[in-house]
Amino acid sequence: MNNTMDCWVFWFLLLQSMVQYLQPVDDGLDEVTCLRMEARAKLQEQEKIRLEREVEQLTLMQSGASWGDLLWSALQSWQVWAFAGLLVLLAIWFMWRKRSHKAEISDEKEKEKQKEEEEEDETWAYDLRWLLDERIQWPVQDLQTGCNRTMALIDNFTSVIGRALTRTFYPVLQQAIGFGSAFEGWTARGEEVVYRVLIPLSPPLGHTFHLERDNDQQKPGRNFRVRVELECSCPREHPGVNLLCFLHHPDVVRRRTQQPNLLDSLCTGFYLDVQKIVLWFCALVRASWRRLPQSRSWHLVLLASTRSCNLRLNNDQESFLVKVLFGVRRHASDIFITSRPRGAQTPSIMWPETYAVAETKFFRHMARQAPQDSSHIKCLQLLACVLAHKDFSIHSVKTIIMRLLNTIPVSRWHRRYFLLQLSDALEQLRLSLEEKYLEHFILGNQRLPEEIRLPQDVQRAKPPNLFHGLSGFMVSLVLEKIIIKHHKREWILGSKFRCGLDDQHGAEGM
Structure with a gap:
């Protein structure tokens, strides 16, 4: 728009100049002509001033229009950002609602799972009581x-x-x-x-x-x-x-x-x-x-x-x-x-x-210290039943239990901790079998109760490795009987708890 206006002004001034300077002149100008020329010059000067003022006004008007455009553009940009922010808020709200819904569904599933586990635990507890009362105690009652x-x-x-x-x-x-x-x-x-x-x-x-x-x-x-x-x-x-x-x-x-x-x-x-x-x-x-x-x-x-x-x-x-x-x-x-x-x-x-007399004396000492309803004998009885094999010494299982008895507080051997102690015993046995290393309990043990008397050479002796020379086949055979099902409190020991009983009376899936 500015370029168009300048062009019109230029052509007007050029035409005016041509009209002014192309008039015929003679050697002498009369007074009337001079006055007319002066009046025309003043008139042209005034017209020029008027045109310049109009150009300035037009320029100012164009500048104002540019600032308006800028303000309008800025206004439009703010609206875009506001709209974008609104979209972000809506997206966040939608994601929060989705997560809340998922959390509600997850809580419901967790409650259902917890309920199922509680029912499973009740069944497990019943099976465990049946196993302890009816089977493990049967040979020793x-x-x-x-x-x-x-x-x-x-x-x-x-x-x-x-x-x-x-x-x-x-x-x-x-x-x-x-x-x-x-x-x-x-x-x-x-x-x-x-x-x-x-x-x-x-x-x-x-x-x-x-x-x-x-x-x-x-x-x-x-x-x-x-x-x-x-x-x-x-x-x-x-x-x-x-x-x-x-x-x-x-x-x-x-x-x-x-x-x-x-x-x-x-x-x-x-x-x-x-x-x-x-x-x-x-x-x-x-x-x-x-x-x-x-x-x-x-x-x-x-x-x-x-x-x-x-x-x-x-x-x-x-x-x-x-x-x-x-x-x-x-x-x-x-x-x-x-x-x-x-x-x-x-x-x-x-x-x-x-060292059998000292070991028996140790068990009697622990029986006096442990809770009345202690589970250490039942734990030993169960493992001895399941892991019994003609080429595998049950004394190794007994050694595991004696070591746990000598390290775990006796209060933790209450019947309600039976599964925990069974878990510890199996884990210790598994590690010992994999490493083929299990120390003798009496020889070299300086942490026995005071009432168990040992000669100095026995007390200071280096404990022998009970698994020294244990064949890889026997290790694999025993490890196959220790199958740990990865669950909170569920164990599978071999395929059945027979404990010398026939199959129809065995307890499965413990």
């Missing part, structure tokens, strides 16, 4: 009665036999000690319970026992020999004057007492012989059985064994089995060397060291 009956029987035997051995040179029978799973309150299988009893032996008059460690690295475990030596019974100030001293007058003692010394009767060379002791004790049992009150209501059968005396007692209603082992106590502690075999070819003069 009469154990205490059996233990009391066994100890009464063996105490009667040792009392009668002890009186018969007075003034002889046979080993002195000390008070029997019950040990093993039955005396700890559990059994490894649903088979017949075996009640194990240890009878400690002490040397007779004129004899001493010296324990010699067998350092043969080819033999598993810690093994000993019991060296029997004759002891002088003469007065200190007059050695050799006592004619009843085996050390100085063995022939005189034999002739006067008509009794052989221990070296002549139950030893091989200078060492106490396990097999000879078993045969000797079984003969005493046969001879003294009729003098026991139990003989009036029970029938006794002696079962053949080379390193223990096995007694089968039965009547018209029931039957039970007692395995009697013999041992020598180490340094007034709870550790014994015993007649228990270690392998098929255990020499008759070898006495393996056993």
Whole structure:
């Protein structure tokens, strides 16, 4: 618009100039002509001024129109941003409503899921109570009665036999000690319970026992020999004057007492012989059985064994089995060397060291400390049932439970924590199997209760690895029985909880 207006002004001025300067002139101008020219000049000047003012006004008007356009453009831009902001707010509100709806749906689903889990937990709790009350307790519910009956029987035997051995040179029978799973309150299988009893032996008059460690690295475990030596019974100030001293007058003692010394009767060379002791004790049992009150209501059968005396007692209603082992106590502690075999070819003069008495004492200590309705025995019973295998030692499972008992507060072994403790035991067993490493519980353990007494060499010993030499096949076989279903509190141990029962009574899906 500005360019068009300037063009018109230019052409008007050019035409005016041409009209002014193209008029004919002569040599002289009259006065009238001069006045007319001056008047025309003034008129042109005024017209020019008027036109310039109009141009200025038009320019100002155009400038005002530009500012208006700018303001209008700015106004339009603000509306666009306002509209865009409104769209953003609407989008945010829509997303919030969508999320709220999803959250409501999620809450409903979560409530439904929680309800289903609660119903599942109730079913699980019922199945668990059924399993604990009807199945796990079934093999062990009469154990205490059996233990009391066994100890009464063996105490009667040792009392009668002890009186018969007075003034002889046979080993002195000390008070029997019950040990093993039955005396700890559990059994490894649903088979017949075996009640194990240890009878400690002490040397007779004129004899001493010296324990010699067998350092043969080819033999598993810690093994000993019991060296029997004759002891002088003469007065200190007059050695050799006592004619009843085996050390100085063995022939005189034999002739006067008509009794052989221990070296002549139950030893091989200078060492106490396990097999000879078993045969000797079984003969005493046969001879003294009729003098026991139990003989009036029970029938006794002696079962053949080379390193223990096995007694089968039965009547018209029931039957039970007692395995009697013999041992020598180490340094007034709870550790014994015993007649228990270690392998098929255990020499008759070898006495393996056993920690079973200390372990049983540990379980009794924990039974006094744990809640009345403790679950540790049931947990051990269940795992022993499921994982029982002829080539897999259940003592490994027992070791896992003992280690957990020694680290977890006893209050956490209440029955309501059964699944948690079962979970911990399975996880420890799984890790130990994968690493093929599980430390012995007694050897080298300095955190046992004070009432369990250990010799210094046992307390300071390096704990052996119970899984040393465990085959990969056996590891895989046991791990297959430990299938962990990833759920809050649901476990599958193998395929069924048989615990020695038939399939139709097994509890599935635990």
